[in-house]
Amino acid sequence: MKARWLLALPLATTLVHAQARPAGPDSLTRRAMALAYLRIELAVRDRPLAADRMAETNQTFDRATLAFFGGRYQQVIGTLDSLGTVIEADPAVGPRHRDEALRALDRPSGERRVLSSPDGEVPYRLYRPQSIGNRPAPVVVALHGAGADETAFLEAYGAGRIRRLADSLGFIVVSPFTNAMMRTSTNLPRLLDDVAAHGPIDRARVYLLGHSLGGGTAWRLAQDQASLVAAVVCLAGAGAVSATAGATLPRTLVVGASVDPVVPPARLKIAVDQAHAIGWPVDYRELPNQGHTLMVGAFLDQAVAWLLTPKP
Template identity: 30%
Template sequence: MSILLRVATAAVLFAPALSWAQTPATAPVAPKVTRADLAAAYMRVDAAYTKRETAKSISDSLRAQVNRTVDRAALSFFAGQFAAAVNTIDAAAAQLTGVATTPSPPSTGPRSLNGAPVSAARDEYLARLAVVDSTGPLAQALLSTRERAKLLVDVPSPERSAEFLNDPARLFRDLAREVSVLERGRDPYIGLVGDYWRVYRGANSVLVPMRIVVPPSANVRKPVGVLLVLHGAGGDENMFVDAYGSGIAPQLAAEQRLILVSPKTDIFGTTPEHFDALMALLRNEFRIDSTRVYVIGHSMGAGAAARLAQARPSQIAAVALLAGGSPITVANAPPSLFVGAELDGIIPAARVEAAAKASPGATYELFRYEGHLLMVGHGVRRAVPWLVTHTR
């Protein structure tokens, strides 16, 4: 859990005792429920649900009950009732595990590296990067490294997942290499395998955060494909990597020799030119198989995926739209798979089916006993094998 939240909790626990003369209005307030709390709660229920699914130990009735509970939490989230959302998500996890959630133990103070504040390493890296040419062919790489260095903060924001999810020790080591390579006039991301957060410059100089997972098989002479995954409203670029079926998307992508790229959908989905800039970046860094570029979108991300398929049909081999989407009617449209969830009260399955029927040649499937959020892991497991049967 985030350090800021723990500090706030400690401040409440160790505040001076109230006198009888004080009014309820001056009583300590509960710590604010943050994005870090919501992320932790969702990952708990996602992991529990995936474990039961993998073990085939979940009945249809329990599946339906848990999906309904989690979707109620989603409605609370969209209404701004974050504490209620966390409590409801944890109730769903308890339905799956039979055990109430145990709070994480408190942490002590800010983070440090080698006995010094984390920010000292950040400031050193940024000073070294300040003298690297930012206008030439290294511009995108320099941007990514600079933004990655900014994640080295003493106290991570509980509202920014790129900060509270990162491991400062690993990031410190990775940046040491990236900064050194840039200082030698080379791009540190060319052929780089692994899982890392970064930023690229899209259309009109807009910065697009993304999580990218490059399998070891990409660092060979044979071209590699791309799996673009677009999260739903309220999520971010980390959802498909760390959650949604306990991170099944990068695992399946690696098995199919696909680079998984998860951009922040609410920025990426605003114009297809962000896709153009992303593909140019990937082609500069890897040997990309342009016949194997696939897209999965969930909810808001499904709408963005459908618009992208409509705008760039010749560049996408196939697209999968989970619990959302709109008709894809352009000539030469890529094959499309629409998946609705029977219990979805946020984007009803009937709407997804209607979009599929309006899309020539589309395939529609219905997931029984599932709702809007927990269907994503199942959807990814269904979508990836279907997507890779198609090439452009």
């Protein structure tokens, strides 16, 4: 498997209507970066950090993110490997994390599917827990950030924690290639129809979860396809308000990260204020000591709980 997912942040607006996967490092370099990234996610999972260490860790990680988009790939690998060693502390832990990361890369979770759309193909991963059986189940459409791909939520963010949440809470994960979903909002109903053709879904409980570029995409879909969406969580991403006052829009939660250099909280608050101006029910939270990417794993449990719990 090519390790295309790894670091995520919004690209320039020239990518908004991109029809192909962005070019980047060769497959071996991507794999090395993916392994280094997963090692960080596993290290943070197994050894939670104190608040001051968490802020420092996020700031170092986000510098690597910016280096990635600057094409400095060896710097990314070196920075993340060094950071992993610091977090793990015990030299015996590193090899275990590397083995677990290799298994994730070589045996990706979820069924790989491709939606054939008039506007181009939409690759996506479908994860339907066995415990659901044949009953209609809630659907979480998980949209990754720029620089990643459709495997990111199932393998990378939070070391793939969304799979375990799906198993325990009984929901379906549908994770499409975000760039393809950005071409047209009509890809959302097409995607849901394709998923439903392979197993029943609860169309009254379709949720959007997006990070960074995916957060902006979820924000747009919430407005363009409001009748299909029950609730939305946007992590380190939002966008413009195109809906009109009085429109019926899904309840939405926007989450910022206090030390995020890519999408600062102040930018998200502007979008939230604009949403409030038209009566859109948008809540805002800010995570202390978190940065742009690691905040996904840190907040994933709460994000899913917020989506699945109906508002009183």
